[in-house]
Amino acid sequence: MELRHLRYFAALAEQLSFTVAAQKVHVTQSTLSHQIRQLEEELGCRLFEREGRRVTMTEAGELFLERVRNALREVDEGVSTVRFAAEEMSGVVRIGATHTFNLHIIPRCVSLFLDRHPSVRVDVLEMTGDGIAQALLRGDLDIGVTYKPNDALPLRFEPLYTEEMMLAVGLRHPFAKRRFVRMSELHLQRMVLLPRSFSTRVLLDESFRMANAAPVVVAEMNAIAPMIELVRATDIATIVSTHALRREDVKMIPLESPTPVRSPGLLWRRDEARTPAARAFASIVRSVSDSESRDTRRGTARAPRH
Template identity: 75%
Template sequence: MELRHLRYFVALAEQLNFTLAAEKVHVTQSTLSHQIKQLEDELGSRLFERESRKVTMTQTGEAFLERARNALREVDEGLWSVRMAAEEMSGVVRIGTTHTFNMRIIPQCISVFVARHPSVRVEVMEMSGDDIAESLARGGLDIGVTYKPQNASGLRFEALYTEEMMLAVGLTHPFSKRRFVRMSELHLQKIVLLPRSFATRALLDECFRMANATPVVVAEMNAIAPMMELVSSTDIAAIVSEHATRREDVRMIPVESPTPTRAPGLMWRTEESRSPAARAFASIIRSVCAEASHDRRRASSRAATRKKPNQRQDSNPVSS
């Protein structure tokens, strides 16, 4: 499969007319038809249904279209980045990010970016995922770094990695010595959560439902730092990202059955080309996150090797 096959496929999918699609990609109609047939043969599935005067897409074609568009977009952006690499960038790149990213990933990315592109100013605004989506939609940001919000219409979301959420408790909490906690054990436990307007809250509510657990939600807070402060001085627990700010007075405990997981990622407007500076910053974010994920997997592998076979079999509220 070559890039031209994808470009011809997308053109025909958009036009649903061989004559118009051939004109768009500057080839003859017979060449286009032959190339589409080659692609279908390689995939082993029909992408279009051809009738005498009508072309329609098959279910396979519909499923393949988004992937093909994404692949072409990445290639085109890569080519653009190569062309711009030799030119000095300027201007401003505006980043919207959630607290977790702003504490860890974004400062590291800025350090790398300003060293490479000193003529570009970086503006970072810490916001909720929904606020980032809204600001992107109206052109107030160039890139969002967040968890996928509930309303992301008109925006493209690119997952960077998958992370687990963990139970955060103070040192005197009954669960503080536990190696892990099952979601069902949080039934009637006092807990502080994000408000219901957050996508993460919907995820946690679904996990509680699956475990048939109803915690006592004593407070809702829209920021992690005050949640951790509350947890540290009370018997109230929280469920936060495994990458939340670590404190010596708070224990982070894995949650199981089910384990809440979410995927942070990049977000930008679908129908608008990003500036060279925004493309460059997004590339650095991908690299930093990929390296961090690799380090976490390596650390987890070492920990699993050291773990005793019966280490995670204790399900009593307090370990012996």
């Protein structure tokens, strides 16, 4: 199977006419028909039904089409990126990031990106995951760096890694010296959490339900920094990402039974070509996120429990 087979298939699927599709890909009708037949023979199934001049797609063809379109889009964007690589990029790349990423990962990414592409301006907005999704759909952002929003169907979510969420408590909290805490032990514990409109809160509520735990939510805040400050100064606890906190006056404790886990990632608009600058920034995000994830796993490694 060669790339031309996929392009011919996509053209015929779009036009449902051998004559029009052949014109679009600049080959003769007989050549197109022969190439499609080769593709069907290699796949071992029919992709199109032919009744005279009428062409319709089979169920197998419909299933194959979605994958082919994604593959061709990736190839075309890759070619575009390579062609632009030798040229100096310019313009603006617009990034939407949640607070956790904006604390450490995004600043590192911006620094690396500007070193490599000094002629590109980087605009970063700190937003909620759902806010990022809406901004992408409106065309106000090029990339989202976030956790998977509640409704990501119109968008494409590319996971970067998987992270555990941890209990955060002040140094005088009864749990401060614990090596781990079970979710069931948070029953009736005073906590500050994100509002229910956040996908992370939905995840935590499900984890509480599985552990038959009902914490006393004394406060809800839509930003991590004030939550952590409240935890530092009181006996109130919270649950945050391991990337959200790097300070000595708050203790991070692993959670078990169950361990809340979430996957941060890149959020894109579907079926839309990405600019070379956006693709270059995304590549840096992948690299930095991978490095951060490895460092976090080493830093939070736990001794065996007996």
